[in-house]
Amino acid sequence: MSSAALGAVSVDVGSLQKQNEVGRLKVRRRSGLVLRVRASVASSQQSLQLAKGKTQKSEKTVQIGVLGASGYTGAEIIRLLANHPQFGIMLMTADRKAGQSIGSVFPHLITQDLPDMIAVKDADFSDVDAVFCCLPHGTTQEIIKGLPKGLKIVDLSADFRLRDIDEYEEWYGLPHKAPELQKEAIYGLTEVSRDEIRNARLIANPGCYPTSIQLPLIPLIKAHLIELTNIIIDAKSGVSGAGRGAKEANLYTEISEGIHSYGLTKHRHVPEIEQGLSDASHSKVTVSFTPHLMPMSRGMQSTIYVQMAPGVTIEDLYQQLKTTYEGEEFVKLLGKGSVPHTRHVRGSNYCFMNVFQDRIPGRAIIISAIDNLVKGASGQAIQNLNLMMGFAENMGLQYQPLFP
Numbered sequence: 461m462s463s464a465a466l467g468a469v470s471v472d473v474g475s476l477q478k479q480n481e482v483g484r485l486k487v488r489r490r491s492g493l494v495l496r497v498r499a500s501v502a503s504s505q506q507s508l509q510l511a512k513g514k515t516q517k518s519e520k521t522v523q524i525g526v527l528g529a530s531g532y533t534g535a536e537i538i539r540l541l542a543n544h545p546q547f548g549i550m551l552m553t554a555d556r557k558a559g560q561s562i563g564s565v566f567p568h569l570i571t572q573d574l575p576d577m578i579a580v581k582d583a584d585f586s587d588v589d590a591v592f593c594c595l596p597h598g599t600t601q602e603i604i605k606g607l608p609k610g611l612k613i614v615d616l617s618a619d620f621r622l623r624d625i626d627e628y629e630e631w632y633g634l635p636h637k638a639p640e641l642q643k644e645a646i647y648g649l650t651e652v653s654r655d656e657i658r659n660a661r662l663i664a665n666p667g668c669y670p671t672s673i674q675l676p677l678i679p680l681i682k683a684h685l686i687e688l689t690n691i692i693i694d695a696k697s698g699v700s701g702a703g704r705g706a707k708e709a710n711l712y713t714e715i716s717e718g719i720h721s722y723g724l725t726k727h728r729h730v731p732e733i734e735q736g737l738s739d740a741s742h743s744k745v746t747v748s749f750t751p752h753l754m755p756m757s758r759g760m761q762s763t764i765y766v767q768m769a770p771g772v773t774i775e776d777l778y779q780q781l782k783t784t785y786e787g788e789e790f791v792k793l794l795g796k797g798s799v800p801h802t803r804h805v806r807g808s809n810y811c812f813m814n815v816f817q818d819r820i821p822g823r824a825i826i827i828s829a830i831d832n833l834v835k836g837a838s839g840q841a842i843q844n845l846n847l848m849m850g851f852a853e854n855m856g857l858q859y860q861p862l863f864p
């Protein structure tokens with residue numbers, strides 16, 4: 461049952477409560493005793509199913525569930541899927557906002573024909589083919605463990621990113637609740653692990669900082685062009701990276717007109733970055749990583765300082781990245797001397813990068829820019845599901861950046 465099939469009428473509170481008990485009405489409070497009600501014109505049988513969490517199949521070929529549809533990454537999945545020819549959203553869940561329509565939670569999505577949001581525990585996954593799991597880390601393992609085994613899952617949280625369970629428990633301070641699923645999870649940095657992603661059932665979608673950092677560093681490490689010590693990463697994120705939940709630290713007054721670093725020496729993305737770089741080098745790589753919060757809603761830039769291997773020049777680094785990414789649609793090495801800007805990738809699935817010779821001989825500066833909500837989260841998640849379902853990797857993702 462799609463929300464587009466619901467009409468709007470006004471009724472008194474008594475009849476409203478009675479009807480709402482059987483799930484026939486979606487209620488939004490206006491003022492005093494007058495309520496605006498969206499009444500179902502479907503049969504009572506269909507209405508009852510809606511109350512239980514059933515939703516009508518989308519007309520598209522792959523039925524998608526979005527868990528955590530009331531959060532920023534969930535909303536971004538929904539926005540991006542509007543233009544996807546194969547993925548249709550038939551199920552959306554939320555926690556505190558369960559029971560609300562998408563239009564009341566995200567007015568910018570009101571024009572899309574979408575089911576209302578329900579609690580995860582009420583969801584019926586029997587007609588769903590794949591889910592995007594956009595829930596906070598720590599809540600995700602148990603929820604994914606309870607999903608039907610045939611479902612394809614792209615998990616945007618950090619819950620399955622670290623292969624080493626002890627490391628997860630140490631950095632996240634939480635017990636791992638699904639170690640058996642951890643063995644199955646494939647880390648979904650698309651350009652690096654495409655072949656494994658195609659055959660995966662459960663993808664651990666990378667964090668936004670790790671995406672912006674690993675994309676330039678992995679090819680340089682694999683080609684032995686940089687030293688594995690003294691890698692220094694100075695990274696900056698827009699505030700949407702912290703999610704939509706209300707937190708004092710993310711109030712306008714706290715983040716506007718200034719920048720600040722956080723998570724010094726202990727940010728939980730350190731082990732994720734080191735895992736990826738160590739895999740590329742077949743030895744333990746450590747990094748210094750300092751993230752910063754910027755007064756912008758979305759966007760991420762990583763500035764990375766590295767020591768080049770003996771005899772290696774900046775031209776070698778440039779040529780290596782050029783060869784690695786020249787056939788890639790979403791990773792772009794800029795022309796020599798051009799500086800990546802977050803505003804040039806905003807709203808798109810692109811990662812822009814470049815390398816620069818430092819004035820200190822032997823050192824290089826690498827800059828990469830992504831939109832944290834797109835290539836850093838929901839865009840890469842769709843890229844991965846496209847591969848898992850056997851579709852073109854770029855399907856539904858050819859959004860040009862928003863500028864200015």
Ligand SMILES: NC(=O)C1=CN([C@@H]2O[C@H](COP(=O)(O)OP(=O)(O)OC[C@H]3O[C@@H](n4cnc5c(N)ncnc54)[C@H](OP(=O)(O)O)[C@@H]3O)[C@@H](O)[C@H]2O)C=CC1
Pocket residue numbers: 527528529530531532533534553554555556557558580593594595596597599616617618666667668700701702703704705832833836837
């Ligand atoms: N924001 C970003 O740039 C990125 C985020 N990520 C990761 O993606 C995931 C989602 O992030 P984001 O969208 O920003 O987060 P938000 O805080 O914006 O949204 C979280 C969503 O999860 C729901 N939720 C919260 N607690 C529970 C629970 N106990 N059970 C079921 N649902 C719950 C919320 O529902 P309700 O609103 O109803 O409370 C909401 O829909 C996180 O793991 C995050 O770390 C990854 C890369 C980038």
Ligand SMILES: CC(=O)N[C@@H](CCC(=O)OP(=O)(O)O)C(=O)O
Pocket residue numbers: 597616617618666667668669697698699700701702703723751753836
């Ligand atoms: C600005 C901000 O707070 N950013 C988040 C990272 C968002 C992200 O990609 O992280 P996960 O998917 O690993 O949660 C942070 O620093 O924790």
